[in-house]
Amino acid sequence: MSCYCTLEMCKNQTIDILKFVKENNNKYDYWIVDSYENNELQIKYDALFAPAVIVFDSKNEVLKKIEYEENMIDQLKYFLEGEI
Numbered sequence: 001m002s003c004y005c006t007l008e009m010c011k012n013q014t015i016d017i018l019k020f021v022k023e024n025n026n027k028y029d030y031w032i033v034d035s036y037e038n039n040e041l042q043i044k045y046d047a048l049f050a051p052a053v054i055v056f057d058s059k060n061e062v063l064k065k066i067e068y069e070e071n072m073i074d075q076l077k078y079f080l081e082g083e084i
Contacts, residue, residue: 009070010051016073017053028080055079 014032021028035042035050045054049068053076057063064079066072 006050006068009068013051013053013072017076020073020077 017030017032021030033041035047035052042048045062045065047054047065047067051072052065052067053072054062054066055064055076064076066075069075
């Protein structure tokens with residue numbers, strides 16, 4: 001189980017990511033995963049803290065992983081805009 005603050009952070013960051021994708025004309029593909037139902041993905045990608053964002057390239061190689069950061073969307077935007 002997660003504490004209320006972590007659950008709230010996950011919800012807010014999910015909303016931020018959905019807004020970011022929409023603001024960028026759906027240029028990015030995304031997949032929202034419930035880590036309790038898909039814990040094998042947590043292990044595979046060594047993403048043991050929620051919330052987490054993992055950025056992949058076109059070959060499904062991990063480019064960036066951001067875990068349990070309050071400013072996750074800012075870090076994600078900075079990384080992606082630097083990659084454009």
